[in-house]
Amino acid sequence: MWFGYYKFRSKNQRKNGVPTVKKIIVDSNHHEDTNSYASIGDKVQFKTVITAQPGAQNYVLHDTMDDSFTYNKDVEISYKGSKLTLGDEYTINYDDSCTFDIVFNENFLNTLSKDDEIVVTYSAILNGNAHIETGNTNKTHLTYGSNKNTTEKDTVTTTYQINVLKYTKSTDNPLGGATFSLYNAANEGTAYQLVKKQNTENYRLALSEEALTTTKITTTSTGKFSIQGLKPGDYWLEETEAPKGYNKLAKRIKVTINEYGSFLIDGKGNADNYNLPYNQVDVENKSGSLLPQTGGAGTTLIYLIGGALVLGSGFVLANKKRAKAK
Known part of the structure; x- marks a missing residue:
């Protein structure tokens, strides 16, 4: 007042x-x-x-x-x-x-x-x-x-997630029966324990006290799954088992989640723009060979060298047979 x-x-x-x-x-x-x-x-x-x-x-x-x-x-x-x-x-x-x-x-x-x-x-x-x-x-x-x-x-x-699509020939052909694990290192390391969410194709990181956990994810006919509950950082996705008749990937795929929830794959962004991160990991399987699939030109080179060796050994064997016949 x-x-x-x-x-x-x-x-x-x-x-x-x-x-x-x-x-x-x-x-x-x-x-x-x-x-x-x-x-x-x-x-x-x-x-x-x-x-x-x-x-x-x-x-x-x-x-x-x-x-x-x-x-x-x-x-x-x-x-x-x-x-x-x-x-x-x-x-x-x-x-x-x-x-x-x-x-x-x-x-x-x-x-x-x-x-x-x-x-x-x-x-x-x-x-x-x-x-x-x-x-x-x-x-x-x-x-x-x-x-x-x-x-x-x-x-x-x-917290974020990694979305995965397993396919063959094109992303319009999803592939079931492939088994994956997520690791904390490029080689060896520890596989993350996961819990499957009911009635979904989504998995999340398990809590330490949870008993019913798994380290393996097998794709269904949709070819899709996600691993949820991940902070930004580096993770390594390994195909531990390929579907029957298909090649298993030869090495783990490095997935780097950024602070916005999108990610780089093996250090690279989208194929059209390497600076543009991905929102999904597309994993292709190829059929018809027993050799591990790496997805790169090295695989083709192995096929060519292997074929040349087979042809060469056949040529040598034929010459030996001709010599004996004489």
């Missing part, structure tokens, strides 16, 4: 300055961002920073994760470099509307000064419900004072 030339604030006006909330993800290299990438089974580390104001009252932090996250219940809260104690400075509640709520005790709030920071960290596992390519969100907001709310902040964690 105004009194003479001076304006006095009431007791209520002096209280409950407007706090702010910042939400980020911290990666394994300690980089902080609102966006991140993860594979199914990865731990995602979240961090929320509350910037408090004098007269803080009724601070409650609300956190809501997509069902694609499994919360680890590992909240830690620090203030001025010291860890707060659960039960003394704050409590954690669980209800149906949020993943969890953190209620700060009034005695602790009374110690806060202007722009003091409260740092909240916790983590979750990206699970088998992960949304592929569209992002997995974690939302946070703070209620304070008399039912006031800060602006909701969120983070997005994205």
Whole structure:
């Protein structure tokens, strides 16, 4: 209110300055961002920073994760470099509307000064419900004072997939009966454990606790399958068994997923434009030879050399027979 030339604030006006909330993800290299990438089974580390104001009252932090996250219940809260104690400075509640709520005790709030920071960290596992390519969100907001709310902040964690088409002669002729595995290295390495999604031709990375897993994918008559739940990086696709009458690929195919979810194949982009990434791995099988198929000119050269050797040996044998006859 105004009194003479001076304006006095009431007791209520002096209280409950407007706090702010910042939400980020911290990666394994300690980089902080609102966006991140993860594979199914990865731990995602979240961090929320509350910037408090004098007269803080009724601070409650609300956190809501997509069902694609499994919360680890590992909240830690620090203030001025010291860890707060659960039960003394704050409590954690669980209800149906949020993943969890953190209620700060009034005695602790009374110690806060202007722009003091409260740092909240916790983590979750990206699970088998992960949304592929569209992002997995974690939302946070703070209620304070008399039912006031800060602006909701969120983070997005994205995971991708590799789409594969097995075919013969042309992509219009899909090929069933080919078996593949996905590896973490060009040679040897470890095959990823996978879980097949029901009623689909899609597979996803398995969680460590899952029992019914496989490392092998066999194509159906559509020739198509996808492997989901992959973060950007390098992967190697190996054809472990070819359909009867067809040649198995001689080496693994390197697939590099970029941060936009498209990929390079053996370091190259689209055949029409090497700078344009692929959205599908097209794998051709050829029939009629027992030699491993590499898909390159080297295979043709082997055929020619082999044919020449056969003809040459036949010529030598015929000459020997003529000599004996004389």
